[in-house]
Amino acid sequence: MNFSGIRAIYIYEMTRFFRTFFQSFISPIVSTSLYFVVFGTAIGSKIGTIDDVSYGAFIVPGLIMLNIMTQSTSFASFGIYLPKFVGTIFEILSAPINSFEIILGYVGAAVTKSLMIGIVVLITAHLFVDLKILHPFFMIVFLVLTCVSFSLFGFIIGVWAKNFDQVQMIPLLVLTPLVFLGGSFYSISMLPPIWQSISMFNPIFYLISGFRWSFFGTADVGIGLSLIAIATFTCCCIGVITWIFKTGYRIKS
Amino acid sequence: MTPIIVVKNLSKTYSSALTALDNISLEISAGEILALLGPNGAGKTTLISTICGIVNPSSGKIFVDGFDAIKDYRKARQLIGLVPQELVLDSFETVLNTLRFSRGLFGKPKNDNYLRDVLEKLSLWDKRDSPIMTLSGGMKRRVLIAKALSHEPKILFLDEPTAGVDVELRKDMWALVNSLRKSGVTVILTTHYIEEAEAIADRVGVMNKGKILLLSDKKTLLKKMGKKELKIELHDPVLVIPASLDSYKLSLTEQKTALLYSYDTSANRTGITKLLNDISKAGLILKDVSTRQSSLEDIFTNLLEEKK
Numbered sequence: 001m002n003f004s005g006i007r008a009i010y011i012y013e014m015t016r017f018f019r020t021f022f023q024s025f026i027s028p029i030v031s032t033s034l035y036f037v038v039f040g041t042a043i044g045s046k047i048g049t050i051d052d053v054s055y056g057a058f059i060v061p062g063l064i065m066l067n068i069m070t071q072s073t074s075f076a077s078f079g080i081y082l083p084k085f086v087g088t089i090f091e092i093l094s095a096p097i098n099s100f101e102i103i104l105g106y107v108g109a110a111v112t113k114s115l116m117i118g119i120v121v122l123i124t125a126h127l128f129v130d131l132k133i134l135h136p137f138f139m140i141v142f143l144v145l146t147c148v149s150f151s152l153f154g155f156i157i158g159v160w161a162k163n164f165d166q167v168q169m170i171p172l173l174v175l176t177p178l179v180f181l182g183g184s185f186y187s188i189s190m191l192p193p194i195w196q197s198i199s200m201f202n203p204i205f206y207l208i209s210g211f212r213w214s215f216f217g218t219a220d221v222g223i224g225l226s227l228i229a230i231a232t233f234t235c236c237c238i239g240v241i242t243w244i245f246k247t248g249y250r251i252k253s
Numbered sequence: 254m255t256p257i258i259v260v261k262n263l264s265k266t267y268s269s270a271l272t273a274l275d276n277i278s279l280e281i282s283a284g285e286i287l288a289l290l291g292p293n294g295a296g297k298t299t300l301i302s303t304i305c306g307i308v309n310p311s312s313g314k315i316f317v318d319g320f321d322a323i324k325d326y327r328k329a330r331q332l333i334g335l336v337p338q339e340l341v342l343d344s345f346e347t348v349l350n351t352l353r354f355s356r357g358l359f360g361k362p363k364n365d366n367y368l369r370d371v372l373e374k375l376s377l378w379d380k381r382d383s384p385i386m387t388l389s390g391g392m393k394r395r396v397l398i399a400k401a402l403s404h405e406p407k408i409l410f411l412d413e414p415t416a417g418v419d420v421e422l423r424k425d426m427w428a429l430v431n432s433l434r435k436s437g438v439t440v441i442l443t444t445h446y447i448e449e450a451e452a453i454a455d456r457v458g459v460m461n462k463g464k465i466l467l468l469s470d471k472k473t474l475l476k477k478m479g480k481k482e483l484k485i486e487l488h489d490p491v492l493v494i495p496a497s498l499d500s501y502k503l504s505l506t507e508q509k510t511a512l513l514y515s516y517d518t519s520a521n522r523t524g525i526t527k528l529l530n531d532i533s534k535a536g537l538i539l540k541d542v543s544t545r546q547s548s549l550e551d552i553f554t555n556l557l558e559e560k561k
């Protein structure tokens with residue numbers, strides 16, 4: 001095992017993150033605060049409670065999920081796309097390091113970064129609403145698994161992308177709508193029956209539901225189903241990445 | 254000498270059906286400088302990229318210091334440093350940090366003293382904390398070399414190291430390659446510049462269309478294939494070479510003012526004295542005489558033309 005190689009990639013990626021420390025942290029703090037001002041205070045006061053949880057607190061798990069899903073995907077996709085774009089990927093490919101170690105370096109860094117963002121959003125939320133976490137263990141499990149799976153997903157996008165537009169296309173056009181429609185800011189019980197059925201086909205709905213359960217003990221679907229959803233998504237990403245490295249798809253000719 | 258790199262029947266065909274390497278076999282001795290010459294698309298970069306692990310071979314074997322480059326890729330790759338043709342660097346990173354990254358990537362423990370030595374040799378120590386984007390093109394190329402040397406490789410691949418650089422930097426680069434050889438590093442470089450191969454290589458390989466057309470010791474090559482040319486300038490132009498001089502296989506310059514005579518310097522008799530006498534007997538008046546040694550460039554050009 002080339003631990004030194006993994007460490008080198010990890011430190012390199014974290015250094016890149018800290019170079020833009022201000023925008024990395026300030027951006028989620030500002031956007032979370034805005035969500036609380038708009039949804040929590042202005043709109044939330046009209047909604048009241050959902051499952052005995054104030055609307056301001058209800059949206060916290062969705063907000064954290066929104067941030068970590070988009071940030072994990074973005075961090076990991078840029079992490080691997082940049083060396084491809086600049087050409088420095090030659091160094092990774094010619095180094096005595098295997099695909100698993102490369103993933104550990106890149107995905108490990110993306111997970112760390114998005115976990116930090118998740119914690120920052122949680123702390124910011126705490127400033128606005130009174131928040132209690134009923135199942136902290138499961139909260140951490142969901143948080144980590146989501147960061148890992150979406151970082152793996154981002155890695156796939158970074159390998160697949162041929163230009164910067166493609167790097168941003170999936171997170172913007174697919175991921176963000178799915179997160180918004182997955183019950184980030186509402187319970188699907190508030191939707192008409194037809195939309196409730198459609199929401200069941202949105203994989204992100206299960207993750208948000210499970211994550212919300214870890215906070216308040218109530219969810220749209222059972223916790224088991226949510227865990228199966230996240231595990232399935234993680235396995236799919238691992239399968240695709242294994243295939244990428246086996247075939248050298250868009251990395252090695 | 255023991256070969257440090259052994260390539261056996263190596264072929265690479267891309268998905269586009271382009272055959273970049275066609276059944277190549279070669280051995281590279283430890284401590285030598287091998288220059289690979291060839292036109293664009295000859296397969297030089299593909300060959301070194303395949304040895305370094307960047308390109309997957311279609312068939313064939315590569316051994317680096319006895320290690321199979323596919324099965325024992327970790328041991329094989331630890332021995333190799335690669336300097337690519339393009340200036341591919343992270344512009345925002347500092348010089349020292351990018352070297353630390355390269356060293357770590359190749360599994361070596363942190364050793365800033367060694368990195369300092371490398372940077373000092375390449376006159377980059379003063380720039381260690383500078384972001385790469387602030388460096389000149391020549392400095393960036395030296396950073397790439399420093400990165401390739403950061404993990405103490407025994408073999409260094411230089412892909413067109415002096416492409417697009419000025420004469421002064423090119424000579425600095427040659428001096429650096431020579432100093433690397435003295436420290437025991439095997440250097441394999443690809444180049445378009447024949448003078449580069451002539452100046453620093455021990456052996457020269459000529460590639461074209463994915464094949465090695467020739468691989469030979471540089472001195473032997475020049476001796477074996479090198480010819481000298483005698484240019485005899487005439488006082489008055491001649492339209493036709495006199496029949497009495499047919500045996501010398503002379504050629505006439507375009508301006509018809511000089512005769513060209515090719516001869517082998519290693520032969521017992523060059524025939525120059527007799528030729529000059531016969532020219533005089535043929536009634537031609539000499540104006541000047543000069544000689545020119547054929548270079549690797551002539552050999553290279555002739556070889557490519559022969560294979561067309």
